[in-house]
Amino acid sequence: MAYNHKVELSKPERFAPGQRLCAGCGAGIACRAIMRALDEGDKAVVCNATGCLEVSSFTYPCTSWEDSYIHAAFENAPAVCGGVEAAYNVLRRKGQLDETYKFICIGGDGGTYDIGFQSLSGAMERGHDMVYFCYDNEAYMNTGIQRSSSTPRFANATTTPVGSVSTGKKQDKKDLTAIMAAHHIPYVAQTTFLGNFKDLHEKAHRAIYTPGPAFVNVMAPCPRGWQYPAELLPQICKMAVETCVWPLYEVVEGRWILNYVPKKKLPVEEFLKLQGRFKHCFKPGNEWTIESAQKYVDEKWEQLQERCASN
Amino acid sequence: MSIRERLSGNEAVAYAMRQINPDVFAAFPITPSTEIPQYFAQYVANGQVDTEYVTVESEHSSMSTCIGASAAGCRAVTATSSAGLAFMYEVLYVAASSRLPITLACVNRTLTGPININNDHSDSMGARDSGWIQIYAENNQEAYDNYLQAMRISETPDVRLPIMVCQDGFITSHAVENILLEEDAAVKAFVGEYHPEHALMGRDHPLAVGPYDNSPYCMEHKVQQAEAMKNAKRAILDVAADFEKTFGRKYGFFEEYRMEDAEVALVLIGSTAGTAKACIDSLRNQGIKAGLVKVRVFRPFPFEEIAAALSHVKAVAVMDKSEGYSAAGGPLFAEVRSACYDLPNPPKMIDVVYGLAGRDCAVQDVERVYRYLLKIVETGEVGPRYIHMGQRSAREEVLGNGL
Amino acid sequence: MSIIHAKDINEKTPWQGLTPGGEIYEGGTSKLTLTGQWRVNRPTWNSALCRQCLLCAPFCPDSSIPVKEGKRLDFDLDHCKGCGICAKVCPFKAIRMEQEVHQ
Numbered sequence: 011m012a013y014n015h016k017v018e019l020s021k022p023e024r025f026a027p028g029q030r031l032c033a034g035c036g037a038g039i040a041c042r043a044i045m046r047a048l049d050e051g052d053k054a055v056v057c058n059a060t061g062c063l064e065v066s067s068f069t070y071p072c073t074s075w076e077d078s079y080i081h082a083a084f085e086n087a088p089a090v091c092g093g094v095e096a097a098y099n100v101l102r103r104k105g106q107l108d109e110t111y112k113f114i115c116i117g118g119d120g121g122t123y124d125i126g127f128q129s130l131s132g133a134m135e136r137g138h139d140m141v142y143f144c145y146d147n148e149a150y151m152n153t154g155i156q157r158s159s160s161t162p163r164f165a166n167a168t169t170t171p172v173g174s175v176s177t178g179k180k181q182d183k184k185d186l187t188a189i190m191a192a193h194h195i196p197y198v199a200q201t202t203f204l205g206n207f208k209d210l211h212e213k214a215h216r217a218i219y220t221p222g223p224a225f226v227n228v229m230a231p232c233p234r235g236w237q238y239p240a241e242l243l244p245q246i247c248k249m250a251v252e253t254c255v256w257p258l259y260e261v262v263e264g265r266w267i268l269n270y271v272p273k274k275k276l277p278v279e280e281f282l283k284l285q286g287r288f289k290h291c292f293k294p295g296n297e298w299t300i301e302s303a304q305k306y307v308d309e310k311w312e313q314l315q316e317r318c319a320s321n
Numbered sequence: 322m323s324i325r326e327r328l329s330g331n332e333a334v335a336y337a338m339r340q341i342n343p344d345v346f347a348a349f350p351i352t353p354s355t356e357i358p359q360y361f362a363q364y365v366a367n368g369q370v371d372t373e374y375v376t377v378e379s380e381h382s383s384m385s386t387c388i389g390a391s392a393a394g395c396r397a398v399t400a401t402s403s404a405g406l407a408f409m410y411e412v413l414y415v416a417a418s419s420r421l422p423i424t425l426a427c428v429n430r431t432l433t434g435p436i437n438i439n440n441d442h443s444d445s446m447g448a449r450d451s452g453w454i455q456i457y458a459e460n461n462q463e464a465y466d467n468y469l470q471a472m473r474i475s476e477t478p479d480v481r482l483p484i485m486v487c488q489d490g491f492i493t494s495h496a497v498e499n500i501l502l503e504e505d506a507a508v509k510a511f512v513g514e515y516h517p518e519h520a521l522m523g524r525d526h527p528l529a530v531g532p533y534d535n536s537p538y539c540m541e542h543k544v545q546q547a548e549a550m551k552n553a554k555r556a557i558l559d560v561a562a563d564f565e566k567t568f569g570r571k572y573g574f575f576e577e578y579r580m581e582d583a584e585v586a587l588v589l590i591g592s593t594a595g596t597a598k599a600c601i602d603s604l605r606n607q608g609i610k611a612g613l614v615k616v617r618v619f620r621p622f623p624f625e626e627i628a629a630a631l632s633h634v635k636a637v638a639v640m641d642k643s644e645g646y647s648a649a650g651g652p653l654f655a656e657v658r659s660a661c662y663d664l665p666n667p668p669k670m671i672d673v674v675y676g677l678a679g680r681d682c683a684v685q686d687v688e689r690v691y692r693y694l695l696k697i698v699e700t701g702e703v704g705p706r707y708i709h710m711g712q713r714s715a716r717e718e719v720l721g722n723g724l
Numbered sequence: 725m726s727i728i729h730a731k732d733i734n735e736k737t738p739w740q741g742l743t744p745g746g747e748i749y750e751g752g753t754s755k756l757t758l759t760g761q762w763r764v765n766r767p768t769w770n771s772a773l774c775r776q777c778l779l780c781a782p783f784c785p786d787s788s789i790p791v792k793e794g795k796r797l798d799f800d801l802d803h804c805k806g807c808g809i810c811a812k813v814c815p816f817k818a819i820r821m822e823q824e825v826h827q
Contacts, residue, residue: 016794019781028754028802033762034807038785046782055521057389067754070532071730071743076751077520081416081531082388089382093345093389093397094521096373100344100395104371107523129385132378164808207782233807241808241821244783428748481744526727529748541739549744563754724736 015206021050022076029074030066034240036230037063037118040145040210041201044114045077045215053077054112057091059121062152064144085125088142091115095138108131112218113140119160120150123186124206131292134193134223139218141224144186147232151288155235158217162255164299165287167235177299182306187308190225191261197224199260202247209269213225216260230258237286249281254311259318268318275311278304322500323568330458330493333465334426334486335360336382339370341472342510343424344395347375347383349405352438353490354428357400380405382413384423388632391421394520398423402490403430406444410451411669416483417452419531422475422515425453426468429591430490431678439679442590443643446652454484454553454581455620459576459594461498463617464488466570469508470560472579474504476515477556480549488611488653489592491679503568511567550621555615557618566689576615576622577630579605583612586631586668588657589640589693590616591634593675593682600687611691616653634689636694638667642676649680672718675710686710689720731756737751754806763806766824769798773818780810780819 024045031038041063048054056079058064064081067301082090091113101107115133117126122144130142150156157167162183166172170179185198196272197220199213210228217224229250233240250256253276258269279300282288291299328336335357338346344712346365348358355658365374373390377383380401387397401409401504416423430444445455454475458464467486475484503511530546534542561572578598580586588595594615604611614630614662616623631637639658641651649655654672661667673690678681690710697703728743730753743749774796781789781796788804790797811819 015782016776016791017793019778020794023787023790025787026752026754027800028757028759029786030754030757030759031785033785033805034809035785039783042785042787043782043799053522055393064498065533068529068532068748069754069757070534070538070746071733071748072343072754072757073529073532073730073748073751074754075529077528078527079529080389080392080521082385082419083411086381086385086388086412089377090389092377092382092394093347093386093391094374095389096345096347096375096386097390097393097395097397098522100371100373101393101523102345103373109523128378129382132382135378136375172826191770203783206779239808241812243809244813326798418745420747444824519747526749527751529751532746532748534746537735538742538746540742541737541742544739545742545744548739 011214012065013208015208018046018211021046024048024076026074026076027071030069030154031062032234032241034233035062036147036203036232036243037145037249040143040228040230041116043109043207043210044116044214047211047218048112052112053109054114055080055094057087057094057113058110058232059087059117059126061118061121063116063118065152079314084121086129087115087126088129091140092133092136092138095140108141113138114218115140115142117144118151119148119158121159124158131193134190134225135204136197137222140223141226143214144227145230146227147230148183151232151235160186164291164303166276166290167287177296182276187227194264195223195225196220196263197260200256201258202229202250202256203244204247204251213260218234235287238284242284246281246284249276249284252276253278253281253307255281255307257311257314259314265321266317267321268315278307322484323503324500324651326500327497328461328490328500329495329497330461330464331356331428331495333359333461334468334488336502337465337468337508339364341512343398345373345375345390345397346388347377347386347397347399348574349377349380349383349401351380351402351405353430353494354402354405354426356494357426357428371529376613381412384409384416387423388412388419388421391416391423392419392521394517394523396515398425400426400428402428403444404433407487408433410448413448413453413511415450415531418542420481420546420549421483422472422481423484424471425483425485426474427485427487428490429487437678441491441642441677441679445485445487446643448485449620449652452482452550453620454482456484456486456618457616458488458493458573458588459615459668460493461500463665464493465500465502466564466572467698469511470564472512472515474553474556477552479552480556482549482553492592498693500605503719507567511564513675552621553703554621555622572617574618575624575630576617578613580612580613580614580630582610584610584635584698585691586612586614586637587640587687587690588614588616588627588631588637588653590619590642590653593640593642593687596682596684597687599682600691604688604691609691620663622656624660627657628664631661631668632664638671638673638690638694640690641674644674645708669697671703671706671708673710681713682711686722689722693720736784758802759805760802761826763804763824765806765808765821766801767799767804767806767808767811768820770818770820773816775816776816779813779815783809783813785809
């Protein structure tokens with residue numbers, strides 16, 4: 011079952027056009043890829059946290075989802091999804107439902123790393139047969155680019171603005187993928203948009219078809235929030251991976267697997283310099299911010315390699 | 322044939338749940354409702370129900386789980402109290418606006434803070450405008466009977482609203498009293514099956530729930546919801562009529578106790594009704610025309626009906642078992658007084674806030690209220706309209722107990 | 725009971741004509757929203773230069789590069805917002821961005 015992207019892209023589209031996301035939004039790319047990972051003919055229910063994606067993809071009376079969809083609130087998509095999955099189990103048990111369904115939960119980093127974290131942790135611990143996809147654009151974009159716990163250090167966000175005594179966000183990005191791995195669920199992965207989408211597709215497919223809970227973290231750049239021309243998205247994703255800012259890895263039944271090791275790990279500037287939110291890091295006197303960012307990435311990369319090697 | 326038993330209010334509700342065999346139960350403990358999920362867990366462990374029992378990590382998630390399950394076409398239930406209900410606050414509104422007929426057993430406990438586990442109605446009163454139907458019980462029998470009627474009311478196609486079945490924490494939930502239970506088969510036949518027209522799964526078309534609702538549509542959806550709450554009045558009476566026909570016990574929006582010729586009356590909710598009835602019987606023996614309106618249905622509020630019931634009364638004390646901090650009285654007072662505004666000769670009316678955080682209310686306390694109403698009738702002077710009763714005080718209180 | 729369809733719901737529909745709770749009983753109704761009107765830049769596809777590698781299609785956030793049986797078709801300009809990602813990822817310069825002229 012080798013990945014054939016021409017075959018995959020020829021499947022019927024499950025995330026319809028006409029959604030109201032910004033031009034070039036990573037969330038739209040993520041949703042298309044996630045829904046494409048469902049085998050053709052398989053049914054799914056999508057549960058969505060409040061956020062850019064929700065307000066844009068189900069604006070009454072227009073839904074972009076070809077599948078059943080439910081949104082309730084910002085912080086509770088995993089619990090709602092767990093409720094749908096519970097319903098599925100009992101309806102099947104009572105013989106009131108013949109078809110099989112997959113349960114896909116989607117939220118941004120605000121709904122996932124922060125306000126919905128308890129709900130996510132609870133649902134994963136309970137073992138619902140569902141996948142949680144985070145489209146991680148590293149800030150609360152729907153309300154106007156406020157920092158989240160996913161925002162990287164030094165990013166200029168509207169609640170961590172750069173100023174005469176500030177170089178942006180003070181804290182490092184929360185390592186949510188590792189935190190989800192610590193839940194000891196069957197499948198955890200981290201990915202983004204690259205080339206022919208093999209990495210994202212295979213991870214999404216595996217996550218959807220692994221029995222039990224799974225978590226996939228998809229870096230999904232936001233042109234408005236990250237301050238770059240929309241067409242640069244593929245380059246930014248590529249640089250995130252080549253600098254090891256966003257390594258591609260998965261944790262399968264507790265085994266850590268590194269999916270890609272750059273031939274030559276690029277300096278972190280290659281990722282930062284493409285984005286206006288890090289513009290101040292390149293001003294004279296702020297060299298230390300880049301050094302500090304590099305040190306952080308190096309340490310995390312080292313740690314990840316050790317984890318993957320110790321399997 | 323009804324079965325004679327002795328059960329607490331919590332046991333009675335759990336028993337009703339087992340008989341109904343709901344599809345999904347989202348469980349999280351909080352005093353004093355904890356026993357309900359505990360009893361139910363044992364039914365699950367014993368294989369007595371088909372229910373998917375989801376042990377969530379918070380009340381917020383229990384309501385969220387119910388939302389998912391209900392949208393999927395299932396009967397979804399939960400139980401909670403106090404801070405648990407408050408933690409659900411946002412999603413209570415979502416359940417109602419998404420028109421999901423979820424059933425919540427609310428075992429009333431005072432709302433933090435300060436933290437206290439005893440009974441008053443501040444938890445469910447805080448949720449009175451969330452779009453949920455609210456039905457209150459005086460005792461274990463009513464808690465059981467209300468629960469058996471709840472799903473049929475909330476699932477009525479032109480209603481489709483979630484329902485809260487309330488009983489007083491500890492006083493009703495933990496006190497063991499005689500009760501008449503109905504046979505499993507009779508309960509199942511009465512409650513019936515639930516197969517909604519639309520659901521997330523198993524229909525020939527997908528369903529999308531919970532849109533971003535722009536201004537051109539959102540008010541219209543809220544008006545639909547308001548109309549559904551009006552429709553609930555008819556559904557409540559229809560279901561009550563069928564309940565009486567089936568099981569012989571009669572219910573309405575409220576119970577009138579010796580109101581035909583009453584000159585002074587109380588309006589209150591819940592277990593204090595039993596205390597008030599004992600007081601009324603003793604006052605009646607002394608020739609005092611005392612009566613009681615015990616509110617069963619608070620949402621939808623029986624506006625015209627309550628006004629009619631009070632139209633001939635000279636003085637009324639509304640007994641609020643929750644403090645609204647409005648500086649003008651509790652929530653029940655605001656509703657009842659407003660309902661009586663259109664009467665040609667409205668009764669004199671005061672609000673007595675009592676029983677907060679489990680403060681006892683005995684027969685002699687209720688009697689003091691009646692005697693105070695008699696004084697109002699006699700003098701024609703109402704005096705203060707917003708009175709607290711039962712608290713210690715360094716000054717002389719209107720309804721002080723003379724300590 | 726007949727189902728209310730999204731296409732029949734508009735800003736003049738009275739409350740009695742809307743779906744309860746804002747439910748929608750069909751998929752993909754967002755196609756009714758012509759987001760192509762937002763476009764500032766317009767992609768043009770040169771089928772002669774295109775080698776059908778399909779690297780552009782998955783990057784489109786707006787599901788506006790239809791693919792049939794392994795081959796891409798022309799853009800869905802009713803919905804393409806003109807972000808320009810497709811032009812950037814095309815290895816064969818088969819997609820060009822030009823300034824949009826709206827009627």
